Structures are given as structure tokens and as C-alpha cells.
Amino acid sequence: MVPRYARPAMTAIWEPEARYRIWFEIEAHATEKLGELGVVPPSAAKALWAWWNTNPRIDVAAIDAIEAVTKHDVIAFLTWVAEQVGDEARFMHQGMTSSDVLDTTLAVQLARASDILIEDLDQLLAAIRRRAKEHKYTPTIGRSHGIHAEPVTFGLKLAQAYAEFSRCRERMVAARSEIATCAISGAVGTFANVDPSVEAHVAQKLGLAVEPISTQVIPRDRHAMFFAVLGVIASSVERLAIEVRHLQRTEVLEAEEYFSPGQKGSSAMPHKRNPVLTENLTGLARVVRSAVVPAMENVALWHERDISHSSVERFIGPDATITLDFALARLTGVIDKLLVYPERMRKNLDRMGGLVHSQRVLLALTQAGVSREDAYRLVQRNAMKVWESDGALSLLELLKADPEVTAALSPEDLEAKFDLDYHFAHVDTIFARVFPS
Secondary structure (H helix, E strand, O other), X not given: OOHHHOOHHHHHHOOHHHHHHHHHHHHHHHHHHHXXXXXXXXXXXXXXXXXXXXXXXXXXXXXXXXXXXXXXXXXXXXXHHHHHHOHHHHHOOXXXXXXXXXXXXXXXXXXXXXXXXXXXXXXXXXXXXXXXXXXXXXXXXXXXXXXXXXXXXXXXXXXXXXXXXXXXXXXHHHHHHHHOEEOOXXXXXXXXXXXXXXXXXXXXXXXXXXXXXXXXXXXXXXXXXXXXXXXXXXXXXXXXXXXXXXXXXXXXXXXEOOOOOOOOOOOOOOOOOOOHHHHHHHHHHHHXXXXXXXXXXXXXXXXXXXXXXXXXXXXXXXXXXXHHHHHHHHHHHHHHHOEEOHHHHHHHHHOOOOHHHHHHHHHHHHHOOOOHHHHHHXXXXXXXXXXXXXXXXOHHHHHHOOHHHHXXXXXHHHHHOOOHHHHHOOHHHHHHHHOOO
């Protein structure tokens, strides 16, 4: 985790003290249920909660010092708690194994991280929705392969992003549901030394589902799916970021990131206004996606458990969630303050002499009885003259002067095919699909 790219609420989930607090809750809730079952004295859980309610501070440094000797983090924690609580603490961890604590804790952390990410997506969607409706009918050029294609609206560009991030939200909700499971099943998952009702009790207290069958660990296909979803969301972040970066290029300049008073774009060139936020988002997306392959490789553990996954998750859990949280918030800010230049969009739309209407002429010729092959040839030979003139020539005027074209279409017919509004007849239909309410 790099503080420059981290926000407090998400970072707090991964702080050592936050982790130890979840560990304590798991142990105390389990001891509580064991007391109800008569496995341990009911006084054990009462002693744990009594200490917790009067001494909420966890001494991370002291636990770390114990771990330096024991070389085992859970044992170090249990030892420290026993030192604080006294004799009743010996009943903690009855029939449990370290993974019961560690895996259930990770599930809680990832579920809490999911809640923040879902809220991030909600805020991003609200910003995109607002800007899409603002520019619903702002004409701009659609590009394929980076080359002018046909007219679209800037609102449609943003509506596409809204639909994409709506799917991202649905995936994030599903990922949260899949990752939020509890395992308190003992050394190899058989419940030999801990009753299944203990697991159910802890799960209910922590807002988790019961893992249907664990080994010594929660199956890592769940985690693989979770991090894969984060990777997909990061890719969607990058897709929109790259759109802004391209639109901000000097020769395009149809939109650009907000440039605040006093901001500097370059240490050498005072004129520069660089798309640094969206370039940064491209880099952050790479960081999030870097967690996906390790998460996939963690699925294949030896037998009932090994710890090859453990070190990986200590990195990717905090790094991927913290980075994506920051990226989503940054992208929301970019869209919210994005500077949009409709006049430049119209200028770029018109700069190639009407080439963007070539398909309409092609179709009109075929409907007038010209074969598709001949129609394509007639339009293309005139279009290439416009292309080679860099838009100095007019496709409409060249077509009007071509006797093979005018033999099929009158000048008035041709002029009708250069109507920009024709391309926007179904914008309302698309918006109704994307924004049903």
C-alpha cells in the first residue's frame, strides 16, 4: 500500500489493530457458543467480553514482540490476550485451528472492502449519469481504429460507460456474497473438535454465511473470483480513462481533465496541461490486475491445506482493494469536473469534408438500384479525394459532380443524406435502455 494512492476508510480495514479486533471477536463469539454447549465454562466468554469492554486498546507492538519468539501470529495473539484476561483465557480457541481465525477474518475484511467499493461505484455511476444526460445530444465523431467513423453524441459515450459500470457493480455485489463465508471447522474441516453450531454462531454474529465445506481453509476459488472481479472493474476504469486521455490530445481536444488554478503541467514547459489523472488511472488499473493471476494460482493448494496462499493474500488483499478504491474515487472526480468542448467536437466532426456520411450515400445508391459493389466503388473514389485533400474538398460536392452518382440520386437526394440529426434518431431509445428510470 502506497499512502499517495490510499484513502483512510479502506486503509483502516487492513490496519493490524483492525485485524486483531476481528480475531478477538471470532474467538470470543466461538467461546460464547462453546459455553452454551457446555464445552467450556460460560464464565470464559464473560471474562473475555468484560476485558474487551473495559480495555479496547490492542497493543500491536506487544503482540509483534511475542510473535518474534513464537514465529506464529495466532499463537502470539492468543498469548497476549491470555496475559490481559487471565486464567479464563485458556478456554479460547477450543477445537479451532489458525485458519478458522485467519480465513474468517479475511472474509470479514473483504466483505467490508466490498461495501466501500460498491459505494464508490454508486458515486461514479451518479457522476456519469449526470454528465451523460447533460450531453445527451452533444454531437461528436465516433471513431473506430482511432479513425473517424460516424457521428455519435458525447452522451452516448458516457451512457456506454454507465452501462459498463452498472455491470461492474452487479459483479461486485456477487463477489461480496461469494467471499463472505465463515469457516470454524477445525484442523482439517471435519468439526471433530468443534461443533458446527459454533461456526453458525460466529457467522451470524459477523454477518457471514457458513462455508458449506471447508478443508482447513475456505476454498480459494472464492478468492480467485473476488480478485478477478476487481481486475475487471480496474479494466473498465482504464477504458474510460483512456477515452479521456485520447480526447485531451492537442489535435483532438474535445474534452480534458479539470486544470485547477495554480496547477502546473510541466517543470519545463509552462504551456502544458497533461492528462495526469487518467494516465495515473491506467497505471493503477495495472496494479489491481496484477493481483488476479496470483489469486488464481492460490486455488490449487496441497491436500487439505498449505500456506502458499498466505503470503500472497497479505499483499493482494490490501493492495488491490485500497488501489481500486482510490482509482474509483479519482475517476469519479475526473468525470464530475471533466471539461467538455462541444464546439471542438463539432469542428472535428466537420473537418473531413462530410466523409462521416459515406454509408448513407452507399445505402441510398443500393436502394436506387445500383449494385452494392458499384455503389461502394462510386462513393469510395470520391471519398478518397476528400481524404487525400485532408478535408479541403467536400464529399457532397464531389458526389453531385459525379455523373454515375447523379444518374441514380438527385442533388436533393444527396443533400438529404448529409443530415447530422439522422444519426441521433434513436438516442432516446438507447438512453431508455441504459437509464430506465
